[in-house]
Amino acid sequence: GENVEQHPSTLSVQEGDSAVIKCTYSDSASNYFPWYKQELGKRPQLIIDIRSNVGEKKDQRIAVTLNKTAKHFSLHITETQPEDSAVYFCAASIRGGSYIPTFGRGTSLIVHP
């Protein structure tokens, strides 16, 4: 089955800095890679996703890049703000299949004012 590794487990940055979270996956059949943000005590919410036919996708301050050959994808947050502090999860799945994503273990991002 699919295995998703996520690093780092904790990331501490100063407000205004950039943050990068990296994930690797094992199943070359995976073709859909969503990212979720979970604030303390709340439910995860989808913030951005990318399909395997795209190398990069941006949405304001967040972007995701995908390297299919190396089987890794990354979340980039620019100009971080304290409200970006949360746990971020990456996932990999196969769209058009059963769509059961495999999640990474999460990265706790702390943005210091």
Next chain:
Amino acid sequence: DGGITQSPKYLFRKEGQNVTLSCEQNLNHDAMYWYRQDPGQGLRLIYYSQIVNDFQKGDIAEGYSVSREKKESFPLTVTSAQKNPTAFYLCASNPEDRGPGGYTFGSGTRLTVV
């Protein structure tokens, strides 16, 4: 609550008791899922159901049971066979047409053994 409601928000269980966590959605999603979340463990799949009256075990199904008698409802029972049930439980749903929204999560139930 985003169309998917979990109740209760907090639940306390005595050892040896079965408890049932509720998950209801009004999104007309075909697929529903239960995840367990522990610190540093990410989200681990317990059970999932893609159609009514059918469900499949996930990675950590032992000690849990589910039913899917209605499209809108997917309750999870934590049985006394689950030796370490204290965790945060998340329910999720997904449309069969796999639209761009992906998963929708409920707000979770925090279960504590007392």
